[in-house]
Amino acid sequence: MSMTVLRSEDGEERAASPLVGLAGDPERWYKDAVIYEVHVRAFQDSNGDGIGDFRGLTSRLDYLQDLGVTAVWLLPFYPSPLRDDGYDISDYRRVNPSYGSLRDFRLFLREAHRRGLRVITELVVAHTSDQHPWFQRARRAPAGSAARDFYLWSDTPDRFADARIIFKDFETSNWTWDPVAGAYYWHRFYSHQPALNYDNPLVRQAVLDIVDYWLAMGVDGLRLDAIPYLYAREGTTCENLPETFAFLRELRRHIDERFEGRMLLAEANQWPEDAAAYMADGVTCHMAFHFPLMPRMFMAVVQEDRFPIVDILAETPPIHESCQWALFLRNHDELTLEMVTDEERDYMYRAYARDPQARVNVGIRRRLAPLLGNDRRLIEVMHALLCSLPGTPILYYGDEIGMGDNIYLGDRNAVRTPMQWSADRNAGFSTANPQQLYLPVVMDPEYQPQAVNVEAQRANPASLWWWMKRLLAVRNRHRAFARGSFVNLRPENRKVLAFLRIHEDEHLPSRRTATPCRWSSSGGPSSPRSGTCPTS
Amino acid sequence: MELFGGTEFPPVGDLPYLVTLAPYGFYWFALSPQPTPAPRALPSFRTEQRWTEVLTGRQLTRLQQALGPYLSAQRWFRDKARGVRSVSVADAVPLEGLAPAAAGDPDRDDAGQPGPVLAVLHVELREGEPETYLLPLAWWPGSRGEELHRYHPEAVVAELTVGERHGYLVDAARDERASRALVAQVGRRRQVPGRHGALAGVPAPPARRLLGGALEAPARLVGGDQSNTSVVLGDQVVAKLVRQPQPGTHPGVEVGRFLAERARFPHSPAVVGSLEYRPAAGEPMTVLTVEEYRANEGDGFSYVVDALRHGLEQAAAHPEELEHLRLAEGHVGQLAVSDHAVPDHWLIGPHLEWATLLGQRTAELHRALASDPEHPAFAPEPLTATDRQAMYQASRALLRRTLRQLRALPDRHPLVDEVLGAEHRILAALRPLAINRVEAPRIRCHGDYHLGQVLWTGKDFVIIDFEGEPARSLTYRRIKRPALTDVAGMVRSFHYAGQLAAAQVAEQLGTGGGPDGLQGAVTLWYQAVAVVFLRAYLEVAGPARVVPPPEQLPLLLDFLLLDKAIYELGYEANSRPEWTWVPAAGVLELLADQP
Known part of the structure; x- marks a missing residue:
């Protein structure tokens, strides 16, 4: 892909994003953006194998542009055993063959940029898949060697005892015994996701190389997955450690020296003051998710009281003027309730997840429309909040038409079903045999494709889809929403x-x-x- | 302003602002500072006993100096560009005691003080002839004055302390007693003397029936246009203060009375009467017109734009349904006299009825205006070769002037550039009128006919404002013209309505729907509505011979449409350069078949 190379004043070469000089503010585009979160696998299948792919996604870019979004956030699309929806990566430099080739990705990137859409990808480098060659090499390498030290090993499972277990429905410890290595290895999520050892300079260098690889290709932004968990130190919760911030500063410096107009988005499921630390002084990340705000928006609606929102915003520290909060209503994970008090969580469960089947980990696995009882007025007012509170809104694919979920699919797959384009076979998502789909299309009578699909809603100007389009048009017209x-x-x-x-x-x-x-x-x-x- | 519908909300003041929300409802407002004119240093006066002392002696000299800047800041003051040299109060007619106090009047907080006064101002300009302007004056003390000063500073002329009481000298168009006094005088025989002239009422037949009730009802100021200030009294009459009166017959009154009393035309409000200022020397001038009030749902322009917006939103959702729908190629005049069918389509269907009705009403208006061959001011006259030559030459001169104006514009729209490059083609398109015979009478016309000049009552149209283009002299406005002049004005305003609706819908939907995406739909709509309007018009007007025969009609209509579009280009270049592309598109469309 062609790249514009800009020369900065000190004569260093910095690769500009192909979008620089096009629309809006080329450096701080993320402040004015409307981000659309989508999984390649779930959006559009172009070759009839039942799995969405990059060619399919590319063919739907006009749709996204028409809706009024300005950036696309792609969930991980790298080769992976897919035991955690792609967050278990076994190769950082290729595209999972079921989604297409690197060529397809480059074409997608070019076509997105041509439409003025930025592309944000995932940088999942807190851990790898246990299938990654680094781990395979490490478990066989002698203890103490550099290759072995890509990961954290221990002879006993009782170190770092203060660190919480995040996926507590699935894991009982943060240590897992590896018979090949003859030692326990450290992990924060699933046991098949060994955590990388950032004390090893080779690991840090390897990560920077991956960053360079994708940014040089033209990717506009990176979402840093599980970023608070890079380091482990005895006697701490192993979250938000100073060493982590030091590495982020190094990463930011590295990017700023080489590229222009790129963005780092921190996924830090933390209380506001801790999350704000990931944007401190504008020298680490450009954006961070505002996790605690989201459940409080739902709480405010059900309690019919503004207090939860007002309170959490008052608790939110000011951020550097180059930074921006990322706001969302729902995403590909459960509606996480970690950042609420016990009483609030109890309240939320009673209000939004009476069916225990809807609960997973510390959260609720539902899409927006079913959460809100498919009440159009509620859906509208929640989106109005999302688009008017301070921050950049992130829409989750399908929520623009009020798609439903299937809470019987296990893990968080409830909210990852195929996009519903029309009332045709497989909701217009794929021409494959319905049995072949990566996940079945929603069959709930209220939300099935015959009732909820893009084609029908685009044909009716009174539909939720058109309402969303108008909402985004109003937001995009007034900068006060983005910058005020x-x-x-x-x-x-x-x-x-x-x-x-x-x-x-x-x-x-x-x-x-x-x-x-x-x-x-x-x-x-x-x-x-x-x-x-x-x-x- | 509310952001989704673009509705203006009332201004935010010091008091709590009340908003009612539906359950789970929300509003997004854009708050913008009120466009207050740069604060004028308010001149300050002091009199001993009566506020009217400010109109005498040394005080008057100072007041006259203060009136120059005051007038220049008013919307209705049309000679801003010519520059005010000096203002003198030519006369001041007291309005005290003309009307009894009514329910709507504020408490007399100025007891013992004289009532309002109608000031006739003589304005000397740096360029050209002097003009006359009217400014009713009153003294508002206490909280009433303070409130006006705060919310309508433009209506405050000066600070005026009488004795120990602080107050303001204000434009009494906002003073109910003044409005009522003026309207009451319309129905009286006795003249009210001023210093150098008198106010004389000229009642029309409905005066006896309507004035009594209206004078007892509350008055409300309705948004004045650029040249007048209107007050509605008790939903019975509308009184319009002519801010810049001219000597001679006022065409609004003349045509209005002719239509009501001679032609018995029911679709325009009857004239209730008028008020003349008769100077000691010189011709009388009309200073106030009073018409019956017709309840309405707003003007035709907003009605049509609203209706079309719904259609265009549908069109944005179903672009494929419009793809193959095209009227035949050709100008609307040509299509109207052809037998091309107007497509049966949801974009057009809802507009058939009003367009047909408006065509009928317009034709009936012209028939009424042409109905009295005995009345010298209304008798139809033939359109001679000399007239056609003169029309062509006038249009040619207008084109030259307008193009010069356009060239001076910064940031021209590409369509405007295209017009600039098409001068020869435009002239060629105007030319046929000068050399081809067209048999059509010249009649008295509405003179400034467009969708904004018809009121929609919910089931019918009422045609208003027969005063012509206020910027023109009275004599110019009374010249007879081909009836199609009005028709061309109306058809052009369809084009405007279409473009405005498209712009609003495109903005509402963001970039995706883009104005270009809707352009096809708007063009289809414009052509269809114009054709339906013209056909209905011709059906009624044709047999009455107020229009040329069908084979000559397109030629005259094309000329008049082009002439009107050129006029609009000049108007927009002056007042709204960002809109110049609309008439530019209109001009280019009329050139489409030209070589």
Whole structure:
């Protein structure tokens, strides 16, 4: 792919993204973006093997552009045993053959850029698959050798005892015995995902090489998976350690020296002050997910009270002006409830997951529409919040048409079923035999493709799809949503959330956006109440 | 402003702002500072006993100096570009005691003070002839004055302290007593004397029936247009203050009364009467017109734009259903007299009825205007070869002037550039009128006819505003023209409505729907609606011989459409350069078949 090479003032060569100079702010595009999260496997199958692929995804880029999104976040598409939906990578430099070839990926990248869409990929380097050649080599290498030290080994399973077990439905310890090595190896998620040892300089160099490889190809942003867990130290929770931040600074410096207009997005499922640390001073990541906000938006809706949202935003420290929070309602994982108090979690389970089958780990495995009882007004108000609170909104594929889920599919596959394009066979996703699909299409009578699909909704201007398109159009037209400061207002009625987004722009008169949202009063639709919001 | 529908909400003040939300409802507003004019240093006056002392002696000299900057800041002041040299108060007619106090009047917080005064201003300009403007004045003390000063600073002329009471000298168009006094005077026999002239009422037949009730009902100011200020009294009459009166017959009153009293045309509001200022020396001038009020759902333009927006949203969702739908090639005039069928389609269907009705009403208007061969001001006259030559020459001169204006514009739209490069083709398209015979009478026309000049009542149209283009002289506005002049104006406004609706829908849907994506739909709609309108018009107007025979019709209509589009180009270049592309597209469309 062709690359523009820019020469910075000190004469160093920096590779610009092919999009630099096109739309908007080429350096801080992520602040103005609307991100669409999609799994290649789930979007469109072009060759009839029942698995989505890059050619299929490329053929749907016009659809994404039409919807109004400006960036695509791809879940891992690398070769993998697929025991954790691709987050167990066995080769960092190739494309999983079921999704196509590296050529297909490059074509996808080019076509996305041609439409002004940025591409964000996954950098999953806290751990590898146990099938990765590094691990195979390490378990056979003699103890103490550099190859062995790509991972963390121990003779006993009781070191780092203060570290929590994250997938507690599936794992009982963070140590697993490897009979080949004759030792326990360290892992934070599944036992087939051994954690890399960042104390080994060879590991750090190997990771930087992978980063260079993808960014040089033209990828615009990297989501750093499980980034708080890079290092382990005795007597700590093994999360958010100073060594981790030191490595992130090194990574950022490395990227800034070589590339322009790229973005690092930290996945740190942490309380706001800890998550904000991943964007400290603008020298580590550009963005971080705001995990605690998400469950509180759901809580505010069910409690009909603005407090949870106002409270968590008040707890959120200011971030560097080059940085931005990433906001989401739902994603490919469970609706995680780790960042809430025990009482809140209990409340959330009772409100949103009465069916125990819907619960997994510390969370709820449901899509947005079923979570909200398929209430169009609720779905709308949640998206309105997503698009107006401070941060960059991330939409999860299918939520723009209110797709359903299948909570009987095990693990988090409930929310990873094929995209529903039409009422045709396999929802228009694939021409394969329905039995051959990577996951079955949703069959719930309320959400099956005959009821919920893109084709039908695009043909009806009153549908959720069109409503979303209008919402995104409004957001994209006003920079205050992306860049404005946030001022909370306090209307007397606690069921009303009202705030200002203020953005001064030299080209525009100062523009403020006030967004009162109202939670239902118990009186229902027939008891209108007025919220007063004193605005200045 | 609300962001999804683009609806303006009331301004935010100091008091709590009330918003009612549905369950799980939300609003997104864009808050923008009110476009307040740069704060004017408010001149300050002091009088001993009565506020009207400000209109005498040394105070008057100072007031006259202050009026120059005041007028220049008013929307209705049309001579901004010519520059004010000096203002003098030519007369001040007291309006005190003309109307009894009514329910809507504020409490008399200025007890003991004289009532409002109608000031006739003589304005000397740096360029050209002096003009006359009207400014009713009143003194508002206390909280009423403070509130006006805060929310409508443009209506405050000066600070005026009378004795110990602080107050403001204000534009009394907002003063109910002043409006009521003026309307009351319309129905009176006795003239109200000023210093150098008098106010005389000229009642029309409905005055007896309507004025009494209207004067007891509350008055409300409705958004004035650029040249007038209108007040509705009790949903019975509309009074329009003519800000810049001219000596001579006011065409609005003349045509309005002719239609109601001679032609018995039911689709325009009857004139209730008017008020003339009769100077001691010189011709009278109309300063106020009063018409009956017709309840309505807004003007035709907003009605059509709203209706079309729904259709265009559908069109954006179903582009494939429009792909093969095209009317035959050709200009709308040509198509109207052909037998091409208008496609039966959801984009057009909802518009057939109003377009047909509007065509009928327009033709009935022209029949009514041409109905009295005995009345010298209304008798139809033939369109002679000399007239056609003159029309061509006038249009040619307009084109030259307009192109010069366009060339001076920075950041021209590509379509405007294309027009600039097509001067010869435009001239060639105007030329046929000068050399081909067209048999059509010249009649009195509406003069400024477009969708904004018809009110939609929910089931019918009411045609309003017969005063012509206010920027023109009264005599120019009274010239007879081919009836198709009005028709061309209306058809052009369909084009505007279409483009505006497309722009709004495209903005609402983001880049994906793009205005280009809707262009096909808008063109189809415009052609179809214009053809339906024209056919309905011709069906009624044809037999009355107010239009040329079908074979000559396209030629005249094309000329008038092109002439109108050129006029619009100049108008937009002056006032809204970002809209110049709309008339530019109209001009180019009319050149489409030209070699």
